[in-house]
Amino acid sequence: MSKLLLIDDEEGIRKVFSISLKSDGYDVATAASGQQGIDLFQQEFFPIVLTDIKMPGMDGIEVLRRVKEINPEVEVIVITGHGDMESAIQSLHLGASDFLTKPISNQLLSITLKRAEERLRTKKTLNKYANDLWNMVREQTEEIKRRYEFEDKLVQRSIDGIVATDKEGNIIIFNSAAEEMFGYTENEVKGTMNAGDFYPEGITQKISDVFAGKDRKASDIFVGDEASVIAKSGKAVPVRFSCAMLYEGDKPIGSVGFFQDIREIKRLEKELIKSERLAAIGQTIAGLAHGIKNILNGLKGGVYIVNTALKKGAAGWSEEDKIDYSNTSALPLQSRFLKRAADITAERERQQKKMKTGWDMVERNIHKVADFVMDLLTYSKEREPEYEKYNPNIIANEVCDLMESKAKECDVDLIRDVDREMGEIYLDPKGIHSCLLNLVSNAIDACIFDSDTQKQWHVKVRTRCEKKSCVAFEVIDNGCGMDEETQSKIFAEFFSTKGGRGTGLGLLVTQKIVNEHGGTMDVASQPGKGTVFTIRLPGKKV
């Protein structure tokens, strides 16, 4: 039941209306003057106020004004005298919701009040809507704030430096990792520096191309380039840089750069390279030392033999040989003397032979040193082959001639199989000669190191003209072969399967010479079955 305040100075009207309104279901309070009405209103809330305009003392207009002051939501309906349009209009201006003109029919009154009630209801609903809306806005605002704070923390706590710019390239975000990395504070950077001070040169250009519309979307993300940024201290900081354009819809609005600090990685890389280099040097030195030590042992042995032979060979007549003239029972002096002389001579001869053996050993090892040093030089120096017109078959035959006796000594058949169609090509005869010699001598070693003594070993030296004027040398043996592990190591520095006899340089030098010719070298091998080495040279025919 709606409450209603009725203000009128005429008692008759108050009575009549009260009855009529109560019967309509309103809870009616009445006041006989404007002042009384306001007093009542201040004590109690009435959503609808019905007031007469013309009253002694405080008139209806004033009541309207006061009520609206106290509560602008209240529906105030004024009652005007017949023909008092002016008051009606004034009161509407002041916020009255409706007016009734005397004489007032009950019907009109109830319609007017119903409208007022309808307005109140509408207002209430609107208020509720407004409230809901307000709550929603507040919640959303809080969510946005929370999210912003979260994202800000995300940016600030990132280990990577993050620098974001607006459309003009002004820096708007410069996180703490960036501060730490580049030595500037966010305040120093904001408004004074721009993207170009931190982004790599090419990227800045690309970004401005995107803004200028020259390069749309095509290059809006630049990932993982290594770059260096000049920090405040003037030092270059190595970073891995990624960058993304920021868009609003289709429109680019800025860019963000991510800087990964790679100072530590760079330092470790440098250390690794250094230690790898040291390890390589160490390995080389160990290989060298091993090679030299083996030869040195040979030399030392030779020197020892020569020295002992020298000492013993120098021994001649001694104190004991002084003839004891008093001893007459002994053999005749002369024959004793001759016998001793013959012995000494024989011993000297023996020692001289020994000296020769020792000296041969020294010489052999001096040759080994020379070969070793030559191999090292060939291997370590960049060198152009000394090209000559030459028939590869000649080299094959020369090498076979040279190795014939060693092969025979080791029970290995040396077979020649040269291509009769072979013509002259350009090659370095000395270089290729040493390559082939190396391969044939390896092949013979592979035979004598084979444990299968039932085999009739052979080494075949073959030359072939291949298509596209390519010349191939093949050295084929049926010796001990190599397992895969050995095959993978044979071109490594100082790798040898021959213990003290190998320097671990032979194949390395051979491969290098072949490569210098622009050729290739292949190996195929099976343990226990044998090995095929193939050298292919691009034979420019004369």
Add this chain to the structure above:
Amino acid sequence: MIFAKIILKKEEEIMAKKVLIVDDDVDVRTFVSSVVEDIGYKPELAKDGEEGIGKVKKEKPDLVILDILMPKESGIKMYRALKTDSQFSDIPVIMHSGIAKRTFLRSQKALDEFGDQPVPEPEAYLEKPIEPEELGATIKKFLS
């Protein structure tokens, strides 16, 4: 007196104990045989295990100095042949090799495990390179 000495010398030569040197490296053979000679024994030479076994049968040496890494795996084969033949297993063997002793023993153990007849460790093991004095002393230890 002199005569006596000469005769003695001759006898010494005749009676000199034999040392068989088996090595495929001519430098090593020459060096070791020179040391053997210098301390008064008679060197016999073989350039691989097969030849070595032949010489053992023919010359009946008092000591064998044996390389391991030789053509046809013959160092290891010869050692096993010697030590598993009751006729020769008493002949002391000095291993003389570039391979470290530990490596050699491990390889022998592996062979034993693969079902070969187990063989005793060699009487002495010398790693190359060896000084003549040490080699001489080791040889004397077995022969005098």
